[in-house]
Amino acid sequence: MTDRKPVYLMTPALAWLTAFMVVPCLLILALAFFRRGIYGGIVYEFTLSNIALVFDPLYARIFLKSAGIAGLAATIAVVIGYAAAYAIASMPRKRQPILLFFAVLPFWSNYLVRTYAWIVLLNREGLIVSLARAVGFDGDLPQMLYTETAVVIGLVYNYLPFVILACYAPLSRLNPEIHEASRDLGASEWTTFRRVTLPMTVPGIATGFVFVFVLSIGNFVTPALLGGGQFQMIGNLIYDQFLTANDWPFGAALSMFLIAIMMGLLTLQTFASEKASGQQRAEVSDD
Amino acid sequence: MTSTLLSLANIEKRFGELRAVNGVSLDIRENEFFALLGASGSGKTTLLRMLAGFDMPSSGHILLDGHDISQVPPNHRPVNLMFQSYALFPHMTVAQNIAYGLEMEKLPRTEINERVDEMLSTIQLTHLAERKPEQLSGGQRQRVALGRALVKRPRLLLLDEPLGALDKKLRGEMQLELKHIQNTFGITFIVVTHDQEEALVMADRIAILKDGELLQCGSPHEIYEYPVNRFAADFIGVMNFLPARVDSGALRAVNGSRIAAPLPADLKPGDNALAAVRPERLRLGVADADNCLNGRISAMAYHGLDLHLHLETPVSPHPVMVRLTADAAEGHPFSVGEEVSVGWSARDTRVFTA
Numbered sequence A: 001m002t003d004r005k006p007v008y009l010m011t012p013a014l015a016w017l018t019a020f021m022v023v024p025c026l027l028i029l030a031l032a033f034f035r036r037g038i039y040g041g042i043v044y045e046f047t048l049s050n051i052a053l054v055f056d057p058l059y060a061r062i063f064l065k066s067a068g069i070a071g072l073a074a075t076i077a078v079v080i081g082y083a084a085a086y087a088i089a090s091m092p093r094k095r096q097p098i099l100l101f102f103a104v105l106p107f108w109s110n111y112l113v114r115t116y117a118w119i120v121l122l123n124r125e126g127l128i129v130s131l132a133r134a135v136g137f138d139g140d141l142p143q144m145l146y147t148e149t150a151v152v153i154g155l156v157y158n159y160l161p162f163v164i165l166a167c168y169a170p171l172s173r174l175n176p177e178i179h180e181a182s183r184d185l186g187a188s189e190w191t192t193f194r195r196v197t198l199p200m201t202v203p204g205i206a207t208g209f210v211f212v213f214v215l216s217i218g219n220f221v222t223p224a225l226l227g228g229g230q231f232q233m234i235g236n237l238i239y240d241q242f243l244t245a246n247d248w249p250f251g252a253a254l255s256m257f258l259i260a261i262m263m264g265l266l267t268l269q270t271f272a273s274e275k276a277s278g279q280q281r282a283e284v285s286d287d
Numbered sequence B: 001m002t003s004t005l006l007s008l009a010n011i012e013k014r015f016g017e018l019r020a021v022n023g024v025s026l027d028i029r030e031n032e033f034f035a036l037l038g039a040s041g042s043g044k045t046t047l048l049r050m051l052a053g054f055d056m057p058s059s060g061h062i063l064l065d066g067h068d069i070s071q072v073p074p075n076h077r078p079v080n081l082m083f084q085s086y087a088l089f090p091h092m093t094v095a096q097n098i099a100y101g102l103e104m105e106k107l108p109r110t111e112i113n114e115r116v117d118e119m120l121s122t123i124q125l126t127h128l129a130e131r132k133p134e135q136l137s138g139g140q141r142q143r144v145a146l147g148r149a150l151v152k153r154p155r156l157l158l159l160d161e162p163l164g165a166l167d168k169k170l171r172g173e174m175q176l177e178l179k180h181i182q183n184t185f186g187i188t189f190i191v192v193t194h195d196q197e198e199a200l201v202m203a204d205r206i207a208i209l210k211d212g213e214l215l216q217c218g219s220p221h222e223i224y225e226y227p228v229n230r231f232a233a234d235f236i237g238v239m240n241f242l243p244a245r246v247d248s249g250a251l252r253a254v255n256g257s258r259i260a261a262p263l264p265a266d267l268k269p270g271d272n273a274l275a276a277v278r279p280e281r282l283r284l285g286v287a288d289a290d291n292c293l294n295g296r297i298s299a300m301a302y303h304g305l306d307l308h309l310h311l312e313t314p315v316s317p318h319p320v321m322v323r324l325t326a327d328a329a330e331g332h333p334f335s336v337g338e339e340v341s342v343g344w345s346a347r348d349t350r351v352f353t354a
């Protein structure tokens, strides 16, 4: 028997994505294999030099630093976000939607506005400094704005709602009796968390982490605004190639690597949650 | 007589206005197979959850071996619960599920492995030890849940509808197996069920709960033969109720005929009462019976071992059920609409306040 699923309903979305997303992206990426003209522009002559340049220690270091910052931001976001999601999922069912709403509320405001708000907070004359002065602190405060820390804070803040949502989903689906079974068998609250709750919600953590990582590593707004002019992440580097240096082929080569990293991570994460959803299903059918 | 293991003293659990468990007092003995029987919502799970330690009683005390455990958290009670939903850990294999409780006791690895292997063979799942719960059938999951709780050798094992999710045939087998396992391990079992037949088959003693209150507690025989009131009588097995009135030392049915029965002392002349008799106590013919009844067959059901007749009678608004053994029904080609006479003895009649 054939399984008739309305696959054709996907056609408009697929067509849209292919025409306006996949094709332009491929066209840009193809530029990576051509030479840059002396005054910018593209000379249609095959070369691998752009690709090779990506591995130049200068640029490789920026890649590594971006990955480091993205990894740090993702880790912090996951820790904070998981704790928040855990707290929300432990509340009475009726109150959970409103708490979730508040958790993701900042998300509905403009990204730039949110990031500028942090400038106001971290400034030399900003809110945090004023607050410290107001409570009587008059020692030297470290520079906060235009540092790597500021970038990490900005990234964590911006993507936290993603993590809360991603972790809340599996947490709220847990059968409370599984938790009780663990307690009944002699486990403390902490052991129950470590051996039962946490392993069963790893898919949510992985999703949250990969999302924040992928969005952070390519981000160029936050590093530019909170990291200051000379602070460069891979997103800024690409931005510069296309808009200032006018070196489209090298920009395309950098983009290609960035996209490859993102795709790799997203694929891994999809497989991981595929595998885990089998376990979730088993648990649901237990009810 | 064996000693008391668990004492419930006036346990009460309120959820807001609702009294889910209301003043239950019970003694459960060492090595007993005890059944908690009650309709849906009668408070069985609530009571079990208090014994396991997930909920605290609103008032009253739970004594285990003479110690009040009402406030002891679940992980510090020598009590284990087999959940109605099984609640297996989906990310662990069968063997890991069973080992979990032993790991919590910080036993040496070799002993854990030994006891897990032993339990796997007891529940006949050795060949599936490395499977995840999702790869098991319902009956196999039920065994894992049982094994996981049993391997800890608790003083008291609580089982919430352990056979509820199984089909009828498997249920029958598992009833006997549960009883066998309880016997070999010598652990006190409290089994919750809403299946009265299951309770009768398995339990040493049964407690009937209704709306959070304890109706009656006793051996299956006591519960079946001597129900304390009409609710208990109605709950267990099938019972025919005949409305009646007490009239100067005798019981009279609605049509005025006398019902021979032992009268409880608290019934006074003029009181309304219910005479009750089990379908299998009714016999064909009236020759030497204390009570007799004529009725018209309104329905028949053949069950192989026995034949059930529904009689329309002048003494009851409901059909009177008669259960004849295959032997007794032999040679009577009954048909719907036929008039028959049945009789029963005074001894087999119970009388309750209406």
Ligand SMILES: Nc1ncnc2c1ncn2[C@@H]1O[C@H](COP(=O)(O)OP(=O)(O)OP(=O)(O)O)[C@@H](O)[C@H]1O
Residues within 6 Å of the ligand: B015, B018, B020, B038, B039, B040, B041, B042, B043, B044, B045, B046, B047, B194
């Ligand atoms: N957490 C709770 N909050 C409020 N009411 C509850 C709670 N738990 C149970 N109840 C109520 O207490 C009563 C007894 O419930 P309980 O689950 O003990 O019944 P049960 O005998 O186990 O029924 P079943 O056979 O359907 O499992 C029900 O009316 C139920 O709605």
Ligand SMILES: [Mg+2]
Residues within 6 Å of the ligand: B044, B045, B046, B084, B160
């Ligand atoms: Mg229940």
